[in-house]
Amino acid sequence: MEAKTQTKTESKNLQVVTDVVCPFCGTLCDDLKIIKDGNTIVDTMNACVIGNEKFKSAQDGHRIMTPLERDDNSAEFTPVSYDYAIEKAAQILAKAKRPLFYGWSSTSCEAQEVGNELAELCGGVTDNTASVCHGPSVLAIQTVGAPCCTLGEVKNRADLIIYWGCNPVHAHPRHMSRYSIYPRGFFTERGFKDRTTIVVDPRPTDTAKQADVYVPVEQGKDYELLDALRTALRGEKIEQEVVGGIPREKIVELGELCKSKKFGLLFFGMGVTQTTGKHRNIDIAISFVADMNKYTKFNLIAMRGHYNVSGSGQVMSWQSGFPFAMDFSRGYARYNPGETAANDILARGECDAAFVIASDPGAHFPVSSMKYYARIPTVCIDPHYTPTTGVSSIVMPSTIVGVEEEGTAYRMDNVPIRCRKVADAPEGILSDHEILERLYHRVKELKGEAGGQH
Ligand code: SF4
Structure with missing residues (x-):
């Protein structure tokens, strides 16, 4: 499939990948051309300045290159392995009575699907960025x-x-x-x-x-x-x-x-x-x-903002009937924005653990909510360092959907579009989907060992 749409330019090392989808905003432009030298993205064509930056910044050195564990109540982190980070994250989620799962808007529908199942397995609340925008x-x-x-x-x-x-x-x-x-x-x-x-x-x-x-x-x-x-x-x-x-x-x-x-x-x-x-x-x-x-x-x-916030609403709706702020703590899906949205839960200090993926509440939520987030056991998955990763207990880097990973996203008019992979991720970095799959299975084991109700 990829070979069909890649053509060689005059330089023998440069390749142009055509029909690329921009994974930045809800417009999901699908006519980009990405110019590569080997695995290095050297330029883009047709992208706007923001879209261009999304592809360029994927390889600019500001990536998290290994899972991290925050040392107790400090701003210091210790590099750890994925096996260790996933085990720690699974322990946090399996132990929690009402964990909060938030974000989802900048990852694929495939990852969102597993993530919502994980939230249900943990009896938690799952919410996407729509709760603070559309x-x-x-x-x-x-x-x-x-x-x-x-x-x-x-x-x-x-x-x-x-x-x-x-x-x-x-x-x-x-x-x-x-x-x-x-x-x-x-x-x-x-x-x-x-x-x-x-x-x-x-x-x-x-x-x-x-x-x-x-x-x-x-x-x-x-x-x-x-x-x-x-x-x-x-x-x-x-x-x-x-x-x-x-x-x-x-x-x-x-x-x-x-x-x-x-x-x-x-x-x-x-x-x-x-x-x-x-x-x-x-x-x-x-x-x-x-x-x-x-x-x-x-x-x-x-005018939806994040490129796949529409997709998160779609996936949550076809899984459990509600498009955001979904609460599984009673053993069935419940939805009451104003009570069950992520910021409501953090502001009232109602969750005893939190999991953030593909979003940055640290940059957008009130300081009081993030102060509470910083005090409880938390897991954050993001390709880059963000204000949220800086106050999370366990941080796991992931590949970037639409740049280093294929995946489905929904445009602002709710048309599903398949995002392409155009470059290899840094060696050893896992996708959101794989991390979530591994977490789901480990939490299920832990819940089983503990005789959990799910
Ligand atoms: S940022 Fe939005 S408008 Fe710009 S290229 Fe990407 S999808 Fe299109």
Whole structure:
């Protein structure tokens, strides 16, 4: 398979690997070319600056090269073997009454599947990074459903793009050029000339600068503005002269503009999900999209951040019915975000051990939560040194999915894509999947020895 898609360039040592998937953001661009000299990645083609860095940084020397054990309550680590680290980690998880498993968003669905089974085996809580980003979107979509389509349909059909509370120029740099604004599609032959772009954001972001219409909504007033927009769509009078900082006439104009298009898309980000209203903002955004479908075709897609956070939601859902914050401590899957999400559990000091993989809560969670994490027995799996590895009891390095390992990931529109392997990992480094498999089997043995209930 690989031989088919690798061609030699003029230099006899250089190879170009084509059709590579970028394992960084939820856009999962699948048209990258990676230029290799032997096993060394020397350059990338088609990747944005972030994607390029993902491949280059894989080999830049900041990798963890051996499992580590933190010396008691200090910042010092001792190198250990995988056998030792896996045994220690298994002991920690098997002994714990309610361990927390968190992360999953930057690894493969295959690893996620085993990890969730391990969480169930341990009677723990398993949560992914959606709980601090698009969790409210998932809640709202589960509650009322959502009209959705693929990014391919956006490219070929959409003549109206709304970016609400997101800034793809910086967070998803190729989203606009590959799918939404600039590409020429089947029914959008003239590319951006066939499309109208609206950006709704309190700040005049770099994405807003490229929009045909910029709507500077007041901070935290997304719900009110969407409500007024729905009122305008129905042809009813908006009572207030200004809603969310936008004059009434402008809102009516926006509604008419949306109605005049053939295929509209509402892309939304954390500017909507993590501001006042949270999942209610998404409820009303979905209602707005449903209203729009009385006049034209309209869909919405969440701008997912980590490249496989969508996959983690998919895997958890098909395994146990819930997309994040899943609690197995009662012997069956339970889900109550606000109570069973990772930060809730850490903030209340409710877990007696924690396992972090493919994410970095040390860089994103409140300090008080991480102080608690640093006090309990913990296991962290990551290819690189991070703030989380620095306060974990056992650290295990892993290969990088999509660079050194194949694996399945789900794009932000929930299309599964197979990530490729383009280079060999440093010698002796195990994959997330293999570490999890070994942990699962050892914990199962330990639970059996202890006469555990699973
Ligand atoms: S837009 Fe996202 S997936 Fe595409 S190359 Fe950039 S970081 Fe990678």
